[in-house]
Amino acid sequence: MTSAQQPAPARPTSRDVARAAGVSQATVSLVLGDKWHGRVSDATAQRVRERATELDYRPNLAARSLRLGRTRTALLVVPALTNEFFARVYTGAAAVAAEHDFGVVLYPSPDGTGPARDPFASARAALDGVIASSMAADALGALHGAELPLVMLDSDPSGPEAAAHVNLDITDGMRQVVEHLLSLGHRRFVHLASAVDTWTFAVRAQALHDALRNVPDAVVDTVRAPLDVRAGREATARVLDTDGPRPTAIVCDDDILAAGACKAVRRLGLRVPDDVSVTGFDDLALATAVEPELTTVSLPAERVGERGMRALLAVLDGRPAEPGSLPVELVVRGSTAPPPVVAARS
Incomplete structure:
Protein backbone atom coordinates (compact mmCIF):
# COMPACT_ATOMS: atom_id res chain seq x y z
CA MET A 1 0.00 0.00 0.00
CA THR A 2 1.41 3.40 -0.98
CA SER A 3 1.46 6.38 1.33
CA ALA A 4 -1.34 7.93 -0.69
CA GLN A 5 -3.49 4.91 0.03
CA GLN A 6 -2.84 4.74 3.77
CA PRO A 7 -5.92 5.42 5.87
CA ALA A 8 -6.07 8.71 7.77
CA PRO A 9 -5.18 8.40 11.44
CA ALA A 10 -8.19 7.97 13.70
CA ARG A 11 -9.44 11.13 15.40
CA PRO A 12 -8.86 11.15 19.16
CA THR A 13 -11.96 10.45 21.23
CA SER A 14 -13.11 11.60 24.64
CA ARG A 15 -11.92 8.21 25.92
CA ASP A 16 -8.39 9.06 24.70
CA VAL A 17 -8.53 12.41 26.51
CA ALA A 18 -9.83 10.73 29.68
CA ARG A 19 -7.05 8.14 29.58
CA ALA A 20 -4.36 10.81 29.03
CA ALA A 21 -5.71 12.98 31.85
CA GLY A 22 -6.32 10.08 34.21
CA VAL A 23 -10.02 10.87 34.65
CA SER A 24 -13.37 9.43 33.56
CA GLN A 25 -15.11 10.24 30.28
CA ALA A 26 -17.86 11.88 32.31
CA THR A 27 -15.31 14.30 33.76
CA VAL A 28 -14.05 15.10 30.25
CA SER A 29 -17.64 15.86 29.16
CA LEU A 30 -18.20 18.12 32.17
CA VAL A 31 -14.99 20.09 31.60
CA LEU A 32 -15.23 20.47 27.83
CA GLY A 33 -18.95 21.24 28.12
CA ASP A 34 -18.11 24.00 30.64
CA LYS A 35 -20.28 22.40 33.32
CA TRP A 36 -17.48 21.41 35.70
CA HIS A 37 -17.72 24.35 38.15
CA GLY A 38 -18.45 22.98 41.61
CA ARG A 39 -18.05 19.40 40.41
CA VAL A 40 -14.40 19.16 39.33
CA SER A 41 -11.34 20.83 40.83
CA ASP A 42 -9.62 23.65 38.98
CA ALA A 43 -6.46 21.56 38.64
CA THR A 44 -8.33 18.63 37.10
CA ALA A 45 -10.20 20.88 34.69
CA GLN A 46 -6.95 22.47 33.60
CA ARG A 47 -5.36 19.05 33.07
CA VAL A 48 -8.26 17.87 30.94
CA ARG A 49 -8.11 20.98 28.75
CA GLU A 50 -4.35 20.62 28.32
CA ARG A 51 -4.60 16.95 27.29
CA ALA A 52 -7.44 17.76 24.88
CA THR A 53 -5.30 20.46 23.29
CA GLU A 54 -2.25 18.19 23.06
CA LEU A 55 -4.32 15.47 21.36
CA ASP A 56 -6.06 18.02 19.10
CA TYR A 57 -9.38 16.63 20.31
CA ARG A 58 -12.51 17.97 18.63
CA PRO A 59 -15.89 17.12 20.20
CA ASN A 60 -18.44 15.48 17.95
CA LEU A 61 -20.94 18.33 18.05
CA ALA A 62 -23.49 16.57 15.88
CA ALA A 63 -23.59 13.58 18.22
CA ARG A 64 -23.72 15.83 21.28
CA SER A 65 -26.58 17.84 19.81
CA LEU A 66 -28.57 14.69 19.09
CA ARG A 67 -27.90 13.40 22.60
CA LEU A 68 -28.97 16.64 24.25
CA GLY A 69 -31.81 17.36 21.87
CA ARG A 70 -30.22 20.70 20.95
CA THR A 71 -29.21 22.42 17.73
CA ARG A 72 -26.62 24.67 19.43
CA THR A 73 -28.09 27.62 17.56
CA ALA A 74 -29.50 30.86 18.95
CA LEU A 75 -31.56 33.45 17.11
CA LEU A 76 -30.75 37.15 17.66
CA VAL A 77 -33.69 39.35 16.68
CA VAL A 78 -32.96 43.07 16.14
CA PRO A 79 -35.05 45.97 14.84
CA ALA A 80 -32.68 46.69 11.93
CA LEU A 81 -29.40 45.56 10.38
CA THR A 82 -28.38 49.08 9.39
CA ASN A 83 -27.85 50.36 12.93
CA GLU A 84 -24.31 50.07 14.26
CA PHE A 85 -25.51 49.41 17.81
CA PHE A 86 -27.15 46.11 16.81
CA ALA A 87 -24.11 45.05 14.81
CA ARG A 88 -22.04 45.48 17.96
CA VAL A 89 -24.60 43.54 20.01
CA TYR A 90 -24.27 40.69 17.50
CA THR A 91 -20.46 40.83 17.70
CA GLY A 92 -20.57 40.37 21.48
CA ALA A 93 -23.15 37.58 21.36
CA ALA A 94 -21.32 35.71 18.61
CA ALA A 95 -18.00 35.87 20.48
CA VAL A 96 -19.47 34.22 23.58
CA ALA A 97 -21.43 31.74 21.46
CA ALA A 98 -18.25 30.64 19.68
CA GLU A 99 -16.59 29.88 23.02
CA HIS A 100 -19.41 27.40 23.69
CA ASP A 101 -19.66 25.92 20.17
CA PHE A 102 -22.92 27.75 19.49
CA GLY A 103 -23.94 29.58 16.35
CA VAL A 104 -25.95 32.82 16.22
CA VAL A 105 -28.44 33.56 13.45
CA LEU A 106 -29.09 37.29 13.03
CA TYR A 107 -32.65 38.18 12.06
CA PRO A 108 -34.10 41.68 11.53
CA SER A 109 -37.69 42.17 12.61
CA PRO A 110 -39.74 43.65 9.75
CA ASP A 111 -40.66 47.32 10.12
CA GLY A 112 -38.34 47.91 13.04
CA THR A 113 -40.33 46.84 16.07
CA GLY A 114 -42.34 43.96 14.65
CA PRO A 115 -44.23 41.89 14.66
CA ALA A 116 -41.40 39.45 14.03
CA ARG A 117 -42.26 36.46 11.90
CA ASP A 118 -41.02 32.96 12.62
CA PRO A 119 -37.89 32.88 10.38
CA PHE A 120 -38.13 29.09 10.03
CA ALA A 121 -40.99 26.75 9.26
CA SER A 122 -40.76 25.82 12.92
CA ALA A 123 -38.42 27.81 15.15
CA ARG A 124 -38.69 25.14 17.81
CA ALA A 125 -37.15 22.57 15.47
CA ALA A 126 -34.23 24.80 14.42
CA LEU A 127 -33.25 26.78 17.51
CA ASP A 128 -32.32 26.39 21.15
CA GLY A 129 -33.36 29.90 22.16
CA VAL A 130 -34.01 33.49 21.14
CA ILE A 131 -32.26 36.73 22.12
CA ALA A 132 -34.24 39.86 21.24
CA SER A 133 -32.70 43.33 21.36
CA SER A 134 -34.67 46.58 21.82
CA MET A 135 -37.96 45.10 20.66
CA ALA A 136 -41.51 46.20 21.41
CA ALA A 137 -43.28 44.06 24.00
CA ASP A 138 -45.77 42.61 21.50
CA ALA A 139 -43.34 42.14 18.62
CA LEU A 140 -42.34 38.54 19.31
CA GLY A 141 -45.66 36.74 19.31
CA ALA A 142 -44.70 34.19 16.65
CA LEU A 143 -41.51 33.26 18.48
CA HIS A 144 -43.25 33.11 21.86
CA GLY A 145 -45.51 30.52 20.29
CA ALA A 146 -42.52 28.31 19.61
CA GLU A 147 -42.02 27.95 23.40
CA LEU A 148 -38.33 28.74 23.17
CA PRO A 149 -36.28 30.29 25.99
CA LEU A 150 -36.29 34.06 25.41
CA VAL A 151 -33.71 36.58 26.63
CA MET A 152 -34.67 40.24 26.20
CA LEU A 153 -32.03 42.95 25.77
CA ASP A 154 -32.65 46.66 26.40
CA SER A 155 -36.33 45.90 26.98
CA ASP A 156 -39.05 46.30 29.59
CA PRO A 157 -38.03 44.13 32.58
CA SER A 158 -41.67 43.75 33.56
CA GLY A 159 -42.53 42.33 30.15
CA PRO A 160 -44.07 38.84 30.03
CA GLU A 161 -42.57 35.46 29.21
CA ALA A 162 -38.86 36.34 29.08
CA ALA A 163 -36.54 33.89 30.83
CA ALA A 164 -33.99 36.67 31.47
CA HIS A 165 -33.42 40.38 30.87
CA VAL A 166 -30.20 42.27 30.13
CA ASN A 167 -30.55 46.04 30.38
CA LEU A 168 -28.44 49.16 30.29
CA ASP A 169 -28.76 51.85 32.94
CA LEU A 299 -23.51 52.31 25.55
CA PRO A 300 -21.41 49.10 25.81
CA ALA A 301 -23.23 47.28 23.00
CA GLU A 302 -20.75 44.40 22.78
CA ARG A 303 -21.17 43.71 26.48
CA VAL A 304 -24.94 43.68 26.04
CA GLY A 305 -24.56 40.95 23.43
CA GLU A 306 -22.04 39.03 25.52
CA ARG A 307 -24.23 39.06 28.62
CA GLY A 308 -27.31 38.22 26.58
CA MET A 309 -25.67 35.09 25.18
CA ARG A 310 -24.39 34.10 28.62
CA ALA A 311 -27.90 34.56 30.00
CA LEU A 312 -29.33 32.23 27.35
CA LEU A 313 -26.66 29.62 28.07
CA ALA A 314 -27.47 29.88 31.79
CA VAL A 315 -31.18 29.40 31.12
CA LEU A 316 -30.49 26.36 28.96
CA ASP A 317 -28.36 24.89 31.77
CA GLY A 318 -30.93 25.66 34.45
CA ARG A 319 -28.77 28.34 36.09
CA PRO A 320 -29.79 31.91 37.05
CA ALA A 321 -28.62 34.66 34.70
CA GLU A 322 -26.30 37.40 35.96
CA PRO A 323 -28.40 40.18 37.56
CA GLY A 324 -28.02 43.94 37.35
CA SER A 325 -27.93 46.61 34.64
CA LEU A 326 -24.82 47.50 32.66
CA PRO A 327 -23.40 50.97 33.45
CA VAL A 328 -23.24 53.70 30.81
CA GLU A 329 -21.04 56.79 30.60
CA LEU A 330 -21.44 60.32 29.29
CA VAL A 331 -18.66 61.27 26.85
CA VAL A 332 -18.26 65.05 26.70
CA ARG A 333 -17.08 66.39 23.35
CA GLY A 334 -17.35 69.63 21.38
CA SER A 335 -21.09 69.85 20.77
CA THR A 336 -21.92 71.26 24.22
CA ALA A 337 -20.94 74.56 25.83
CA PRO A 338 -22.54 77.24 28.04
CA PRO A 339 -25.57 78.94 26.44
CA PRO A 340 -24.98 82.34 24.78
CA VAL A 341 -26.08 84.49 27.75
CA VAL A 342 -23.95 82.58 30.25
CA ALA A 343 -21.00 82.55 27.88
CA ALA A 344 -21.27 86.32 27.38
CA ARG A 345 -21.31 86.91 31.13
CA SER A 346 -18.22 84.77 31.52
Whole structure:
Protein backbone atom coordinates (compact mmCIF):
# COMPACT_ATOMS: atom_id res chain seq x y z
CA MET A 1 0.00 0.00 0.00
CA THR A 2 1.41 3.40 -0.98
CA SER A 3 1.46 6.38 1.33
CA ALA A 4 -1.34 7.93 -0.69
CA GLN A 5 -3.49 4.91 0.03
CA GLN A 6 -2.84 4.74 3.77
CA PRO A 7 -5.92 5.42 5.87
CA ALA A 8 -6.07 8.71 7.77
CA PRO A 9 -5.18 8.40 11.44
CA ALA A 10 -8.19 7.97 13.70
CA ARG A 11 -9.44 11.13 15.40
CA PRO A 12 -8.86 11.15 19.16
CA THR A 13 -11.96 10.45 21.23
CA SER A 14 -13.11 11.60 24.64
CA ARG A 15 -11.92 8.21 25.92
CA ASP A 16 -8.39 9.06 24.70
CA VAL A 17 -8.53 12.41 26.51
CA ALA A 18 -9.83 10.73 29.68
CA ARG A 19 -7.05 8.14 29.58
CA ALA A 20 -4.36 10.81 29.03
CA ALA A 21 -5.71 12.98 31.85
CA GLY A 22 -6.32 10.08 34.21
CA VAL A 23 -10.02 10.87 34.65
CA SER A 24 -13.37 9.43 33.56
CA GLN A 25 -15.11 10.24 30.28
CA ALA A 26 -17.86 11.88 32.31
CA THR A 27 -15.31 14.30 33.76
CA VAL A 28 -14.05 15.10 30.25
CA SER A 29 -17.64 15.86 29.16
CA LEU A 30 -18.20 18.12 32.17
CA VAL A 31 -14.99 20.09 31.60
CA LEU A 32 -15.23 20.47 27.83
CA GLY A 33 -18.95 21.24 28.12
CA ASP A 34 -18.11 24.00 30.64
CA LYS A 35 -20.28 22.40 33.32
CA TRP A 36 -17.48 21.41 35.70
CA HIS A 37 -17.72 24.35 38.15
CA GLY A 38 -18.45 22.98 41.61
CA ARG A 39 -18.05 19.40 40.41
CA VAL A 40 -14.40 19.16 39.33
CA SER A 41 -11.34 20.83 40.83
CA ASP A 42 -9.62 23.65 38.98
CA ALA A 43 -6.46 21.56 38.64
CA THR A 44 -8.33 18.63 37.10
CA ALA A 45 -10.20 20.88 34.69
CA GLN A 46 -6.95 22.47 33.60
CA ARG A 47 -5.36 19.05 33.07
CA VAL A 48 -8.26 17.87 30.94
CA ARG A 49 -8.11 20.98 28.75
CA GLU A 50 -4.35 20.62 28.32
CA ARG A 51 -4.60 16.95 27.29
CA ALA A 52 -7.44 17.76 24.88
CA THR A 53 -5.30 20.46 23.29
CA GLU A 54 -2.25 18.19 23.06
CA LEU A 55 -4.32 15.47 21.36
CA ASP A 56 -6.06 18.02 19.10
CA TYR A 57 -9.38 16.63 20.31
CA ARG A 58 -12.51 17.97 18.63
CA PRO A 59 -15.89 17.12 20.20
CA ASN A 60 -18.44 15.48 17.95
CA LEU A 61 -20.94 18.33 18.05
CA ALA A 62 -23.49 16.57 15.88
CA ALA A 63 -23.59 13.58 18.22
CA ARG A 64 -23.72 15.83 21.28
CA SER A 65 -26.58 17.84 19.81
CA LEU A 66 -28.57 14.69 19.09
CA ARG A 67 -27.90 13.40 22.60
CA LEU A 68 -28.97 16.64 24.25
CA GLY A 69 -31.81 17.36 21.87
CA ARG A 70 -30.22 20.70 20.95
CA THR A 71 -29.21 22.42 17.73
CA ARG A 72 -26.62 24.67 19.43
CA THR A 73 -28.09 27.62 17.56
CA ALA A 74 -29.50 30.86 18.95
CA LEU A 75 -31.56 33.45 17.11
CA LEU A 76 -30.75 37.15 17.66
CA VAL A 77 -33.69 39.35 16.68
CA VAL A 78 -32.96 43.07 16.14
CA PRO A 79 -35.05 45.97 14.84
CA ALA A 80 -32.68 46.69 11.93
CA LEU A 81 -29.40 45.56 10.38
CA THR A 82 -28.38 49.08 9.39
CA ASN A 83 -27.85 50.36 12.93
CA GLU A 84 -24.31 50.07 14.26
CA PHE A 85 -25.51 49.41 17.81
CA PHE A 86 -27.15 46.11 16.81
CA ALA A 87 -24.11 45.05 14.81
CA ARG A 88 -22.04 45.48 17.96
CA VAL A 89 -24.60 43.54 20.01
CA TYR A 90 -24.27 40.69 17.50
CA THR A 91 -20.46 40.83 17.70
CA GLY A 92 -20.57 40.37 21.48
CA ALA A 93 -23.15 37.58 21.36
CA ALA A 94 -21.32 35.71 18.61
CA ALA A 95 -18.00 35.87 20.48
CA VAL A 96 -19.47 34.22 23.58
CA ALA A 97 -21.43 31.74 21.46
CA ALA A 98 -18.25 30.64 19.68
CA GLU A 99 -16.59 29.88 23.02
CA HIS A 100 -19.41 27.40 23.69
CA ASP A 101 -19.66 25.92 20.17
CA PHE A 102 -22.92 27.75 19.49
CA GLY A 103 -23.94 29.58 16.35
CA VAL A 104 -25.95 32.82 16.22
CA VAL A 105 -28.44 33.56 13.45
CA LEU A 106 -29.09 37.29 13.03
CA TYR A 107 -32.65 38.18 12.06
CA PRO A 108 -34.10 41.68 11.53
CA SER A 109 -37.69 42.17 12.61
CA PRO A 110 -39.74 43.65 9.75
CA ASP A 111 -40.66 47.32 10.12
CA GLY A 112 -38.34 47.91 13.04
CA THR A 113 -40.33 46.84 16.07
CA GLY A 114 -42.34 43.96 14.65
CA PRO A 115 -44.23 41.89 14.66
CA ALA A 116 -41.40 39.45 14.03
CA ARG A 117 -42.26 36.46 11.90
CA ASP A 118 -41.02 32.96 12.62
CA PRO A 119 -37.89 32.88 10.38
CA PHE A 120 -38.13 29.09 10.03
CA ALA A 121 -40.99 26.75 9.26
CA SER A 122 -40.76 25.82 12.92
CA ALA A 123 -38.42 27.81 15.15
CA ARG A 124 -38.69 25.14 17.81
CA ALA A 125 -37.15 22.57 15.47
CA ALA A 126 -34.23 24.80 14.42
CA LEU A 127 -33.25 26.78 17.51
CA ASP A 128 -32.32 26.39 21.15
CA GLY A 129 -33.36 29.90 22.16
CA VAL A 130 -34.01 33.49 21.14
CA ILE A 131 -32.26 36.73 22.12
CA ALA A 132 -34.24 39.86 21.24
CA SER A 133 -32.70 43.33 21.36
CA SER A 134 -34.67 46.58 21.82
CA MET A 135 -37.96 45.10 20.66
CA ALA A 136 -41.51 46.20 21.41
CA ALA A 137 -43.28 44.06 24.00
CA ASP A 138 -45.77 42.61 21.50
CA ALA A 139 -43.34 42.14 18.62
CA LEU A 140 -42.34 38.54 19.31
CA GLY A 141 -45.66 36.74 19.31
CA ALA A 142 -44.70 34.19 16.65
CA LEU A 143 -41.51 33.26 18.48
CA HIS A 144 -43.25 33.11 21.86
CA GLY A 145 -45.51 30.52 20.29
CA ALA A 146 -42.52 28.31 19.61
CA GLU A 147 -42.02 27.95 23.40
CA LEU A 148 -38.33 28.74 23.17
CA PRO A 149 -36.28 30.29 25.99
CA LEU A 150 -36.29 34.06 25.41
CA VAL A 151 -33.71 36.58 26.63
CA MET A 152 -34.67 40.24 26.20
CA LEU A 153 -32.03 42.95 25.77
CA ASP A 154 -32.65 46.66 26.40
CA SER A 155 -36.33 45.90 26.98
CA ASP A 156 -39.05 46.30 29.59
CA PRO A 157 -38.03 44.13 32.58
CA SER A 158 -41.67 43.75 33.56
CA GLY A 159 -42.53 42.33 30.15
CA PRO A 160 -44.07 38.84 30.03
CA GLU A 161 -42.57 35.46 29.21
CA ALA A 162 -38.86 36.34 29.08
CA ALA A 163 -36.54 33.89 30.83
CA ALA A 164 -33.99 36.67 31.47
CA HIS A 165 -33.42 40.38 30.87
CA VAL A 166 -30.20 42.27 30.13
CA ASN A 167 -30.55 46.04 30.38
CA LEU A 168 -28.44 49.16 30.29
CA ASP A 169 -28.76 51.85 32.94
CA ILE A 170 -30.54 54.16 30.50
CA THR A 171 -32.01 56.29 33.30
CA ASP A 172 -28.56 57.10 34.65
CA GLY A 173 -27.32 57.93 31.15
CA MET A 174 -30.00 60.57 30.64
CA ARG A 175 -29.43 61.87 34.17
CA GLN A 176 -25.76 62.41 33.30
CA VAL A 177 -26.75 64.34 30.17
CA VAL A 178 -29.09 66.64 32.09
CA GLU A 179 -26.64 67.27 34.92
CA HIS A 180 -23.94 68.17 32.39
CA LEU A 181 -26.17 70.65 30.56
CA LEU A 182 -27.50 72.19 33.78
CA SER A 183 -23.95 72.67 35.05
CA LEU A 184 -23.19 74.64 31.87
CA GLY A 185 -26.14 76.94 32.58
CA HIS A 186 -28.80 75.60 30.18
CA ARG A 187 -32.45 75.98 31.17
CA ARG A 188 -34.36 75.93 27.86
CA PHE A 189 -34.37 72.43 26.39
CA VAL A 190 -35.85 70.57 23.45
CA HIS A 191 -36.14 66.80 23.63
CA LEU A 192 -35.74 65.44 20.09
CA ALA A 193 -37.44 62.12 20.79
CA SER A 194 -37.58 58.96 18.72
CA ALA A 195 -40.95 58.22 17.15
CA VAL A 196 -40.29 54.49 17.70
CA ASP A 197 -42.47 53.20 20.54
CA THR A 198 -40.12 51.03 22.58
CA TRP A 199 -39.23 50.71 26.25
CA THR A 200 -35.73 52.17 25.90
CA PHE A 201 -36.96 55.44 24.37
CA ALA A 202 -39.78 55.72 26.89
CA VAL A 203 -37.20 55.43 29.68
CA ARG A 204 -35.08 58.19 28.13
CA ALA A 205 -38.06 60.54 28.01
CA GLN A 206 -39.10 59.77 31.57
CA ALA A 207 -35.57 60.19 32.90
CA LEU A 208 -35.18 63.56 31.16
CA HIS A 209 -38.38 64.96 32.64
CA ASP A 210 -37.64 63.51 36.08
CA ALA A 211 -34.19 65.14 36.11
CA LEU A 212 -35.65 68.55 35.25
CA ARG A 213 -38.76 68.36 37.45
CA ASN A 214 -37.12 70.06 40.45
CA VAL A 215 -35.29 72.74 38.47
CA PRO A 216 -37.63 75.76 38.85
CA ASP A 217 -36.57 77.74 35.78
CA ALA A 218 -36.08 74.77 33.42
CA VAL A 219 -38.37 74.41 30.38
CA VAL A 220 -38.44 71.37 28.07
CA ASP A 221 -40.45 70.86 24.89
CA THR A 222 -40.69 67.51 23.13
CA VAL A 223 -40.73 66.93 19.39
CA ARG A 224 -40.76 63.46 17.83
CA ALA A 225 -39.06 62.26 14.67
CA PRO A 226 -38.32 58.96 12.89
CA LEU A 227 -34.82 57.62 13.42
CA ASP A 228 -32.98 59.14 10.48
CA VAL A 229 -30.84 62.22 9.86
CA ARG A 230 -33.29 63.98 7.56
CA ALA A 231 -36.19 63.62 9.98
CA GLY A 232 -34.03 64.92 12.82
CA ARG A 233 -32.98 67.91 10.74
CA GLU A 234 -36.53 68.79 9.72
CA ALA A 235 -37.93 68.44 13.25
CA THR A 236 -35.15 70.61 14.69
CA ALA A 237 -35.62 73.27 12.01
CA ARG A 238 -39.31 73.57 12.91
CA VAL A 239 -38.43 74.06 16.58
CA LEU A 240 -35.69 76.64 16.02
CA ASP A 241 -37.34 78.63 13.22
CA THR A 242 -40.15 80.06 15.38
CA ASP A 243 -40.84 83.25 17.29
CA GLY A 244 -40.10 83.43 20.99
CA PRO A 245 -37.16 82.36 23.14
CA ARG A 246 -34.97 79.84 21.37
CA PRO A 247 -33.94 76.64 23.17
CA THR A 248 -30.26 76.55 24.06
CA ALA A 249 -29.87 72.76 24.26
CA ILE A 250 -31.28 69.92 22.13
CA VAL A 251 -31.27 66.54 23.90
CA CYS A 252 -31.56 63.78 21.30
CA ASP A 253 -32.64 60.19 21.84
CA ASP A 254 -29.76 58.91 19.71
CA ASP A 255 -26.75 60.03 17.68
CA ILE A 256 -28.56 59.79 14.33
CA LEU A 257 -31.16 62.33 15.41
CA ALA A 258 -28.38 64.46 16.90
CA ALA A 259 -26.57 64.55 13.54
CA GLY A 260 -29.77 65.83 11.95
CA ALA A 261 -30.13 68.44 14.69
CA CYS A 262 -26.61 69.72 14.05
CA LYS A 263 -27.37 70.06 10.31
CA ALA A 264 -30.51 72.07 11.08
CA VAL A 265 -28.62 74.43 13.39
CA ARG A 266 -26.01 75.16 10.72
CA ARG A 267 -28.59 75.62 7.93
CA LEU A 268 -30.31 78.30 10.00
CA GLY A 269 -27.02 80.22 10.25
CA LEU A 270 -26.43 79.23 13.88
CA ARG A 271 -23.49 77.45 15.44
CA VAL A 272 -23.04 74.32 17.55
CA PRO A 273 -22.32 74.76 20.43
CA ASP A 274 -22.02 78.56 20.53
CA ASP A 275 -25.73 79.17 19.89
CA VAL A 276 -27.22 75.72 20.56
CA SER A 277 -25.74 72.71 22.32
CA VAL A 278 -26.63 69.23 21.03
CA THR A 279 -26.33 65.87 22.80
CA GLY A 280 -26.76 62.33 21.48
CA PHE A 281 -27.15 58.86 22.89
CA ASP A 282 -25.37 55.57 21.92
CA ASP A 283 -21.87 56.84 20.96
CA LEU A 284 -21.93 55.42 17.44
CA ALA A 285 -19.05 55.99 15.03
CA LEU A 286 -21.15 58.86 13.70
CA ALA A 287 -20.58 60.73 16.98
CA THR A 288 -16.96 61.44 16.08
CA ALA A 289 -17.60 61.82 12.34
CA VAL A 290 -19.65 65.02 12.71
CA GLU A 291 -18.08 68.39 13.46
CA PRO A 292 -18.06 69.37 16.24
CA GLU A 293 -17.93 65.88 17.69
CA LEU A 294 -20.99 64.87 19.71
CA THR A 295 -21.34 64.86 23.44
CA THR A 296 -23.19 61.56 23.89
CA VAL A 297 -23.85 58.62 26.20
CA SER A 298 -21.63 55.63 25.46
CA LEU A 299 -23.51 52.31 25.55
CA PRO A 300 -21.41 49.10 25.81
CA ALA A 301 -23.23 47.28 23.00
CA GLU A 302 -20.75 44.40 22.78
CA ARG A 303 -21.17 43.71 26.48
CA VAL A 304 -24.94 43.68 26.04
CA GLY A 305 -24.56 40.95 23.43
CA GLU A 306 -22.04 39.03 25.52
CA ARG A 307 -24.23 39.06 28.62
CA GLY A 308 -27.31 38.22 26.58
CA MET A 309 -25.67 35.09 25.18
CA ARG A 310 -24.39 34.10 28.62
CA ALA A 311 -27.90 34.56 30.00
CA LEU A 312 -29.33 32.23 27.35
CA LEU A 313 -26.66 29.62 28.07
CA ALA A 314 -27.47 29.88 31.79
CA VAL A 315 -31.18 29.40 31.12
CA LEU A 316 -30.49 26.36 28.96
CA ASP A 317 -28.36 24.89 31.77
CA GLY A 318 -30.93 25.66 34.45
CA ARG A 319 -28.77 28.34 36.09
CA PRO A 320 -29.79 31.91 37.05
CA ALA A 321 -28.62 34.66 34.70
CA GLU A 322 -26.30 37.40 35.96
CA PRO A 323 -28.40 40.18 37.56
CA GLY A 324 -28.02 43.94 37.35
CA SER A 325 -27.93 46.61 34.64
CA LEU A 326 -24.82 47.50 32.66
CA PRO A 327 -23.40 50.97 33.45
CA VAL A 328 -23.24 53.70 30.81
CA GLU A 329 -21.04 56.79 30.60
CA LEU A 330 -21.44 60.32 29.29
CA VAL A 331 -18.66 61.27 26.85
CA VAL A 332 -18.26 65.05 26.70
CA ARG A 333 -17.08 66.39 23.35
CA GLY A 334 -17.35 69.63 21.38
CA SER A 335 -21.09 69.85 20.77
CA THR A 336 -21.92 71.26 24.22
CA ALA A 337 -20.94 74.56 25.83
CA PRO A 338 -22.54 77.24 28.04
CA PRO A 339 -25.57 78.94 26.44
CA PRO A 340 -24.98 82.34 24.78
CA VAL A 341 -26.08 84.49 27.75
CA VAL A 342 -23.95 82.58 30.25
CA ALA A 343 -21.00 82.55 27.88
CA ALA A 344 -21.27 86.32 27.38
CA ARG A 345 -21.31 86.91 31.13
CA SER A 346 -18.22 84.77 31.52
